[in-house]
Amino acid sequence: MSGTSKGPTPGSLVWRLANKWRVAVDRTLAPLDLTHAQYVLLSSLFGLERAGRRPSQRELADHTGLEALYVSKLARTLEADGLIERTRDLTDTRAVRLALTDRGHEVVRPAMGLVQELLDRLLAPLGGQDDPRTAALVRDLTTLLDAPLDLPPSRKDS
Structure with missing residues (x-):
């Protein structure tokens, strides 16, 4: 480094x-x-439920990118x-399944609307959510997120 x-x-x-953000x-x-x-957990759970799934805490952690221990704390x-609601899985007693309650649905729906409005404002400098610049940003960020952390060094040490 040159300083x-x-x-x-x-x-x-x-x-x-x-x-x-x-x-x-x-x-x-x-x-x-x-x-x-909390919003990330609730909105992700909402989306997974709409897709017909009742995820475990571990599955929700994997889906959100949050640490499993943190998801457990948030879920509690x-x-x-x-x-x-958290319930033990009948076939795997180590797993805890999650589901939104009626109150959870009442809270997450308006929260999702508020976050979408905020996202519109945050992405306005790129032209909004539907702009090609935003799509390019999403592609680039996804590429970085999908890259393994244990990449080999780019140059050989002597």
Whole structure:
């Protein structure tokens, strides 16, 4: 490294943008008494249920990209708030299945609407959700997310 700054690194920009968006979602959802992480769990569960699935906590963790232990903690909180129900899987007693309650459905629907409105505002500088620039951003971010973390070094050490 030369010590000369060439501007922010891609990692720094992704980290700053992720934090900026998380704060924006937290503020948007505050009137519904939800955090961004709780919203991710609830909206993902909503989508999976619409697809006919009743995921386990592990499956929901894999689907959302959240750590399994964090999903367990979130699920317990959301269960205490009456938004989801957690039940032991009858065929695998280690697994806990999740489902939205009626109250969970009542909360997640307006939350999804609020987050969609926010997403419209956040993506406006790229031309909106349907703009080709947004589609390109989604493709690029997906490529980065799908890349394994254990990539070999790009150059050989001497």
